[in-house]
Amino acid sequence: MKRLSSQFCAGLLALILLFPGCLGNSSNDSEMLTFPQFTSIADDNVTYSLSNFSGAPFIVLFSAEWCDTPCHMTMHAINSALDEPAMFAMSTDPQDNPQGITLQDWHEKASAHDDEEGDVGQTLGFPFMKGVEAAIQLEIDARPTIFFVDNEGYIISIHEGGITDGDDIRGYWTAAGGTI
Numbered sequence: 001m002k003r004l005s006s007q008f009c010a011g012l013l014a015l016i017l018l019f020p021g022c023l024g025n026s027s028n029d030s031e032m033l034t035f036p037q038f039t040s041i042a043d044d045n046v047t048y049s050l051s052n053f054s055g056a057p058f059i060v061l062f063s064a065e066w067c068d069t070p071c072h073m074t075m076h077a078i079n080s081a082l083d084e085p086a087m088f089a090m091s092t093d094p095q096d097n098p099q100g101i102t103l104q105d106w107h108e109k110a111s112a113h114d115d116e117e118g119d120v121g122q123t124l125g126f127p128f129m130k131g132v133e134a135a136i137q138l139e140i141d142a143r144p145t146i147f148f149v150d151n152e153g154y155i156i157s158i159h160e161g162g163i164t165d166g167d168d169i170r171g172y173w174t175a176a177g178g179t180i
Contacts, residue, residue, distance in 0.1 A: 042127035043103035065101040070162035072113035081166035090131025148176040
């Protein structure tokens with residue numbers, strides 16, 4: 001029994017030496033991903049870049065001009081839960097005006113999404129722009145995908161798919177350093 005225990009310990013030690021960093025925190029685990037640099041003309045004809053949003057936490061919602069209900073519901077939920085946070089929407093669709101929808105049309109349709117059946121009728125005041133290169137760099141494959149970014153540009157949280165729970169949204173936002 002003692003010999004089996006010694007062999008087990010020797011084997012475990014050999015594994016630890018062969019695969020350093022696999023059993024604990026390595027320095028790579030602490031590296032945080034930053035939001036990529038971008039420049040894009042939004043639906044308000046203003047050219048935005050990452051520097052427009054640096055110095056304070058912000059939210060990026062990746063969507064597409066043709067993404068309706070889950071994307072629009074998420075936009076309104078974030079806007080309501082956080083009272084118009086620093087945010088922008090980026091389209092992942094590489095086509096100009098996919099399905100005949102311009103950036104302005106997309107913004108208007110998203111804003112109008114909650115204008116029925118007693119909803120609040122809020123207007124989404126954040127810019128809508130193309131973000132294809134950033135989406136490729138960040139490997140976006142779900143719409144919507146929401147990034148909560150801190151004041152230094154580090155991505156703190158990523159949520160794939162629709163989100164409407166105000167507590168969840170506020171939790172992501174405060175984790176990124178945002179205030180309620």
